[in-house]
Amino acid sequence: MKKYLITSSEFYTDAPEIFREKLLKQIQIHQPQYALFRDKTTSNYELLAEIFIAVCKEFKNLKSFLHRDISLAQKLGATGVHLTSTQFSEIPKAKENKLEVIISTHSHEEVLKAQDLGADAVTYSPIFFSPNKGEPKGIEDLKTLLAKCEIKVFALGGIISTKQIELLEETESYGFASIRCFYNNFPAKAPLAKDH
Numbered sequence: 001m002k003k004y005l006i007t008s009s010e011f012y013t014d015a016p017e018i019f020r021e022k023l024l025k026q027i028q029i030h031q032p033q034y035a036l037f038r039d040k041t042t043s044n045y046e047l048l049a050e051i052f053i054a055v056c057k058e059f060k061n062l063k064s065f066l067h068r069d070i071s072l073a074q075k076l077g078a079t080g081v082h083l084t085s086t087q088f089s090e091i092p093k094a095k096e097n098k099l100e101v102i103i104s105t106h107s108h109e110e111v112l113k114a115q116d117l118g119a120d121a122v123t124y125s126p127i128f129f130s131p132n133k134g135e136p137k138g139i140e141d142l143k144t145l146l147a148k149c150e151i152k153v154f155a156l157g158g159i160i161s162t163k164q165i166e167l168l169e170e171t172e173s174y175g176f177a178s179i180r181c182f183y184n185n186f187p188a189k190a191p192l193a194k195d196h
Contacts, residue, residue, distance in 0.1 A: 036082050091118055159178040
């Protein structure tokens with residue numbers, strides 16, 4: 001199962017040197033195959049994005065994605081762009097610019113729409129309880145979705161324990177995406193947090 005690390009300013013900060021040091025350490029520990037730079041609040045977005053891409057390029061099998069910004073992803077040489085659920089119309093533009101596209105989805109209909117528009121993958125959320133993200137969809141809903149789509153699906157939302165990852169591994173999910181799971185200083189197959 002592929003691992004998709006998503007950054008957050010609350011852990012990685014927007015101080016360039018701290019950001020670089022923490023990102024490098026977490027990638028070394030968890031060895032994700034995908035990573036996303038996502039920060040909605042920083043005034044240092046382009047600088048941090050540049051550092052993020054440079055760090056990702058130090059790892060041979062790591063794909064780098066920027067949040068929302070197609071032009072910047074292309075300019076900095078990212079593998080691709082992670083679009084929001086309001087950006088379906090931008091999937092063709094991103095593909096024309098030779099970027100891989102992952103898009104956020106929250107319904108079966110959105111997943112199938114992303115597939116039809118040529119996205120490479122989706123995040124589908126929330127699978128488990130996640131603060132302020134609405135009712136969790138659960139494993140059975142995820143299995144139902146996976147039976148009717150062909151696009152790569154990263155399960156997202158509330159993934160903070162080994163038990164949850166093991167449940168996801170029993171599905172046909174391509175991988176899982178998380179912010180909090182990767183804050184820990186031990187591999188994602190080890191206990192990550194107290195199981196709820």
